[in-house]
Amino acid sequence: MNRCAWLLLFLLGGCSHADADHTVLEQAHAGPLEFSVLGEGELRSTRPTPLLVPGKQWSSRQLNWMLPDGSTVEKGELVARFSADQSKQDLLEAQIDLQRNALARAGKQAELDDKNGQLDVDLIQVAAQHAIAARYANASLDAMARNDILDAVQDVHYLDVRQRILQWREDQSASRGAAELAVLDAQRNSFETLAKQKQADLEALELRAPHAGVLVLERDWSDQVPHVGGSLYAGNTFASLPDLAALEVQLSVPQIEAQGIRVGDVVQLHRWGIPAQTASSRVSWIASAAQPRSRDNPVKYLSLKTTLPADVARRYGWIPGQRFVGKIILLQAQGYSVPNMALSHDDGHDSVQVLAGNEVRTKRLKLGVRGATRTQVLDGLRSGDRILLAGKAGEAK
Structure with a gap:
């Protein structure tokens, strides 16, 4: 994650105690810092027009025909046809x-x-x-x-x-x-x-488009779209016609990597599998808590939203329902950073252990942005400090 710190990982060969304890060091150097995390999500409209299965009072329907997902439709065009034997x-x-x-x-x-x-x-x-x-x-x-x-x-x-x-x-x-x-x-x-x-x-067995747009089929609780021959109920949402002038991407980031994300952070977006088509935006909303995405997977994900410029979507032909990858930039700056595994927190203070000769010393730090693996250091480090990453520091001399 840190592209500018020179990571000089080596064994302390001049100290017999360090050799025995397999002490690992990193030498501090100032440089450009960039912390970021990746999220995946789907493009959607903030102002979609819902298309409901025709009929009243939850009567049963069978889907006989429909336009493919992502089809461009005109006002009044037939979108789907149903039958109602019941x-x-x-x-x-x-x-x-x-x-x-x-x-x-x-x-x-x-x-x-x-x-x-x-x-x-x-x-x-x-x-x-x-x-x-x-x-x-x-x-x-x-x-x-x-x-x-x-x-x-x-x-x-x-x-x-x-x-x-x-x-x-x-x-x-x-x-x-x-x-x-x-x-x-x-x-x-x-x-x-x-x-x-x-x-x-x-x-009421025909569903027609109330206005022109792009057809986006609605997914059910099992993430499946409607299919010909399937049973639906009147009043349920069949699809939507999104407003292409109001688009957003809702991204999901693993909870363990989501710490430090804030509203206003820069997000670099591209379609899944097409990294050449990019857009830049900012985080506009963050969920209050992380949630699992399925019953079978206990891993929790944090949801966040970022708006997508309409002119960029028109340029690339992006439409709702497409998958996107978002790179959330947590930090872009000059300075120092340390691995998270080297940090200690005692008595309300953050610190690291550094080697001065054969002696271990504790340095208090003033920290900035915390990334998934490294944290920005605002004050407390000097260039050339040898930071203890792992080992029995108490026995080093």
Whole structure:
């Protein structure tokens, strides 16, 4: 990582203790420093237009045809065509349910009409009998025998009760019949709604581009794009038409190498496998924590984003979905650096051990940017210092 420090690795031949301990040294020299880490990621748009699988309420679809990933499309152009066998079956079932509902309602209405007709007949008969009984109940004792008058009075009371009962039954029959018909009407409305939805599903089997752009297929949780013959659900994202004027690359860097990355760091980008096509940008966003990229691999990666100039993308014909490599520049400066393995941290101070003759001394350092293998030294080293990298320093003299 350090291109300017002269790494003079040798065994300390003049010291018998150092020979025995296999002490390794590096001699400090000032020079140009460059710390960088590599990340890989995908080009994407910050303002994509999602293309959803047509249909409503998660109805099942089968993909019959589609344009290839990365195709250039015009406004209104057909992007994909689907079939919906399940919706056909559901529509037929809804139509059958509607016919059954119509027959059930007609039967229930006929039953209620018959019952109401019978009650009307009974009420008419009771009314006639009541009139006759009431006539004789008020007759004079001279016109009728006493027992006949008493019987007539009793008949009036009986017919009054029966009339009220028949009227109550008529009211109850009307209320109950209205409730039963309301249930059948509600079922009919539900079947009609379902039939309309399924009919709309069968009429929404084509996906067209709302505007011109480049088709980018959506990847699922297993990182697979849609394929002909696959099953999809209405409302899910099928693809997107990105805005090519707003592009970014989201890079992933192994956590162990990501320390020291900051917003604003320079990023040198090129397409994966085509290093001649390059672009320069800066880190615009860094994730708050590193995350594993798969369940099978526990290694964590830090995600970061960098914007891509639109003119560069147009020049090289870059489109979303392409893979990129990004070189994040942590430091470009003149000065000293030391290997991370040589650093110690005690009592809040950073230091290294150096050899002065055969004597080991500790030097406190003021550090700068820390890279994956080396760290910038702002103060504390001089040219020619022999830095102890490994070995039993306590026994060296």
